[in-house]
Amino acid sequence: MFDFKISGKSQRKSETKQYDLIVVGGGAAGLTCAIYTSRDSIKTLVLEKEATGGLAASTGLIENYPGFPEGISGLELMEKFHQQAERFGATIQEFEEVTEVEPVRKGLLRVHTTEAVYETKLVLLATGSQPKQLNIPGEKELAGRGVSYCATCDGPLFSGQDVVIIGAGNSGLQEGLSVLNYAQSVTFVEFLPHSPAEKILQDRVMGHEKSTFYFNHQVMEIQGDDQVTGVMMQDRESGEIKKLAASGVFIYVGYSPDTKFLQGLVDLNRWGYIESDAEMWTSVEGIMAAGDVRADNPAQVSIAVGDGAKAALAAREYLAAL
Amino acid sequence: MAFLNDETRGQVAEMLSDLPDQVRLLVFTKPAGCQYCDVITELLTEVAETSAQVSTEVYDLTVDTEKAAEYRIDKAPAIALVGAQDYGLRFFGLPSNYEFSTLLHGIQVAGHGAAAHLDAQSKEYLATLDKEVFYQVFVTTSCPHCPPAAAMAYDMAVTSDLVNAEVVEAQEFPRLSSQNNVMGVPLNVINRSERVEGHAPSSQLVAAIKRSLR
Numbered sequence: 001m002f003d004f005k006i007s008g009k010s011q012r013k014s015e016t017k018q019y020d021l022i023v024v025g026g027g028a029a030g031l032t033c034a035i036y037t038s039r040d041s042i043k044t045l046v047l048e049k050e051a052t053g054g055l056a057a058s059t060g061l062i063e064n065y066p067g068f069p070e071g072i073s074g075l076e077l078m079e080k081f082h083q084q085a086e087r088f089g090a091t092i093q094e095f096e097e098v099t100e101v102e103p104v105r106k107g108l109l110r111v112h113t114t115e116a117v118y119e120t121k122l123v124l125l126a127t128g129s130q131p132k133q134l135n136i137p138g139e140k141e142l143a144g145r146g147v148s149y150c151a152t153c154d155g156p157l158f159s160g161q162d163v164v165i166i167g168a169g170n171s172g173l174q175e176g177l178s179v180l181n182y183a184q185s186v187t188f189v190e191f192l193p194h195s196p197a198e199k200i201l202q203d204r205v206m207g208h209e210k211s212t213f214y215f216n217h218q219v220m221e222i223q224g225d226d227q228v229t230g231v232m233m234q235d236r237e238s239g240e241i242k243k244l245a246a247s248g249v250f251i252y253v254g255y256s257p258d259t260k261f262l263q264g265l266v267d268l269n270r271w272g273y274i275e276s277d278a279e280m281w282t283s284v285e286g287i288m289a290a291g292d293v294r295a296d297n298p299a300q301v302s303i304a305v306g307d308g309a310k311a312a313l314a315a316r317e318y319l320a321a322l
Numbered sequence: 323m324a325f326l327n328d329e330t331r332g333q334v335a336e337m338l339s340d341l342p343d344q345v346r347l348l349v350f351t352k353p354a355g356c357q358y359c360d361v362i363t364e365l366l367t368e369v370a371e372t373s374a375q376v377s378t379e380v381y382d383l384t385v386d387t388e389k390a391a392e393y394r395i396d397k398a399p400a401i402a403l404v405g406a407q408d409y410g411l412r413f414f415g416l417p418s419n420y421e422f423s424t425l426l427h428g429i430q431v432a433g434h435g436a437a438a439h440l441d442a443q444s445k446e447y448l449a450t451l452d453k454e455v456f457y458q459v460f461v462t463t464s465c466p467h468c469p470p471a472a473a474m475a476y477d478m479a480v481t482s483d484l485v486n487a488e489v490v491e492a493q494e495f496p497r498l499s500s501q502n503n504v505m506g507v508p509l510n511v512i513n514r515s516e517r518v519e520g521h522a523p524s525s526q527l528v529a530a531i532k533r534s535l536r
Contacts, residue, residue, distance in 0.1 A: 144519035
């Protein structure tokens with residue numbers, strides 16, 4: 001009935017400033033790489049601007065990561081990654097944001113953070129992605145006042161109330177399932193004429209007595225003064241404007257990469273994702289990329305794990321040749 | 323029935339193994355209208371069993387009114403985390419799921435009498451305080467972003483005698499949550515006036531404290 005999780009380990013900052021490898025980002029890709037490299041005696045530092053776990057840690061239930069037949073909560077899975085990396089000696093520093101990566105010469109890069117400057121032979125960028133904003137009226141103004149990007153966190157606050165979820169893809173439906181446990185009704189609004197989500201999720205949510213779907217509709221505005229009262233949307237086929245009353249609006253319309261601090265350093269595609277080759281190397285020597293932040297990578301834990309492992313193997317080879 | 327499995331119990335024991343000071347967990351319950359009062363008492367007993375430095379005391383909010391007033395407890399379930407002195411650390415609700423980490427962090431900082439993460443600038447500012455700061459953090463137990471926000475409040479409270487930090491499980495106290503218009507967590511409310519949404523950096527919270535004291 002009750003669960004008791006230990007996360008966000010209380011830790012003192014490391015005094016060491018020189019590493020073989022610095023991993024920027026403590027999500028699935030970064031922690032996997034750290035597991036491999038620290039196990040291989042490569043002196044590894046993971047810098048994470050929040051708590052480790054990345055996007056996966058905010059996912060209520062992950063059902064398609066192999067090895068967990070009943071599924072596992074995202075945070076629990078990511079805690080295991082964290083523990084495994086620490087077990088092999090990786091240094092993991094949470095709540096320390098990287099502000100600049102500065103290549104100095106072959107085999108030496110400086111990593112500037114909000115707290116220190118580190119030196120390293122190699123950098124892995126695994127900064128992941130974050131929920132995309134719609135940039136429509138009311139979204140910013142009502143954030144935290146009914147507009148949310150974390151159903152796992154805020155869903156319980158809307159017990160017995162009417163909720164709208166914008167986006168009926170995998171994330172929208174997966175997180176919608178948790179909101180359905182609390183809310184009186186959940187209305188999904190999807191821009192496309194169909195749900196792009198996995199069929200198993202569609203079957204679960206569409207068959208739920210409390211769910212309603214609007215496909216091919218675009219949300220134009222989130223309404224409310226001090227708190228959300230509803231949304232205004234347009235039927236993309238007929239042009240009809242419709243209003244939905246709701247106390248909460250959860251937004252799941254995709255993700256955007258966390259690469260602002262990398263502009264002008266490595267090649268990015270037009271959406272800001274990092275261009276890299278099959279061995280995870282970016283356009284700059286000594287800098288690799290892995291996970292959701294790589295161009296053309298679907299946001300999946302399994303894929304991030306694969307990337308992290310490949311990056312670690314490439315790192316080992318590179319460091320041995322230095 | 324034990325709430326903590328062997329693995330978790332071992333982790334807790336390790337985390338609480340080096341506390342320099344004794345930590346008293348004062349639990350306030352009430353006989354009616356408290357869904358988790360029995361659970362919280364049992365849970366904290368199990369936590370205290372992992373460390374010789376941690377003990378629990380159970381009080382009835384409706385009977386032990388002087389003790390409740392002494393520790394500024396007005397609702398249950400509640401926990402006052404008291405180290406070498408009362409640093410003003412409180413948790414209202416059952417610290418289950420992700421909030422178990424907040425409880426452990428509170429015990430650690432109370433037992434060390436020092437913050438775990440707070441930066442030097444924030445410490446310098448807190449040393450200059452000359453007015454009381456009432457720092458509330460509203461959380462849900464299913465929120466993975468909430469423990470670091472709550473930890474920040476506890477770190478500030480243990481750093482300054484003038485800061486009192488209350489972590490409130492929003493679902494268990496719907497009226498208080500409604501009064502504070504809690505629609506997203508974590509929500510930091512400073513001196514009942516300044517709101518900071520999300521897990522914010524210490525600089526942002528210090529700025530909110532400054533605004534609240536103007």
